[in-house]
Amino acid sequence: MTSDDQSSAGTLRTPGFRLASVVVRPSLNLLMGKDLQGMEKLPEGGYIAVANHVTELDPLAVAHAVYVGGNTPHFLAKDSLFKAPVLGGVLRALKQIPVIRDQRESHRSLEIAQEVLDQGGTIIIYPEGTLTRDPELWPMRAKTGAARLALTTGAPVVPITHWGVQDFLPPYAKTPRPLPRKKYRLTVGETVDLDDLRAKPLGRKVLSEATERIEDALTSGVAELRGEEAPDHIWDRALRQRVPRRQVQPDE
Known part of the structure; x- marks a missing residue:
């Protein structure tokens, strides 16, 4: 990666991402080769x-x-999950992408996806x-x-x-x-x-x-x-x- 790419990706490596990495990666390494x-x-x-x-x-x-x-990594998830008291906060902190079914607001999913891609x-x-x-x-x-x-x-x-x-x-x-x-x-x-x-x-x-x-x-x-x-x-x-x-x- 170039320094610009690293800087761009770094904007998404929030404390939530770093915490998830600290928990998930060692667990996965322990469970499977x-x-x-x-x-x-x-x-x-x-x-x-x-x-x-x-x-x-x-x-x-x-x-x-x-x-x-x-x-x-960012996944698409049902927008209803983002409204849950605890889970919704976690998903937003990790900048996951809500799939919005309402046609009037569905463009927001694409906007968030584009933002994620633009930030690396x-x-x-x-x-x-x-x-x-x-x-x-x-x-x-x-x-x-x-x-x-x-x-x-x-x-x-x-x-x-x-x-x-x-x-x-x-x-x-x-x-x-x-x-x-x-x-x-x-x-x-x-x-x-x-x-x-x-x-x-x-x-x-x-x-x-x-x-x-x-x-x-x-x-x-x-x-x-x-x-x-x-x-x-x-x-x-x-x-x-x-x-x-x-x-x-x-x-x-």
């Missing part, structure tokens, strides 16, 4: 990190990598929207939210994939399996190339194409970590089965 690969690919300044989602503990693993890489923070998004339902834990078909945010803000999109966290806490499990001590691997992929799409009108075709590139980047990263060939088809949550990859549709 880790192998972080490709950290040099993290860009300078603000960026959007897209990640595969296998278990409820994933956010800690991804946030840890982002923080070690020099940036502050990282927005972590799970394009699938939830834990994968794929029976073999491959990334599912993604929603267009990550692509829309990237194309609207101009921020680079970096795929961060991991494998092994689910050995400690299986999908949808409430009880971890700490023994024997588990180890996960995490890799940072190449920035998703969206340059040719950024100058085009933000229609269905552009969003679909950008989303498919994000899907492909996540699937390729998981395949590399698993040492396996990815399925030819992708899991569609609505249909509860694997379907052909997204077919780009013409703009309306």
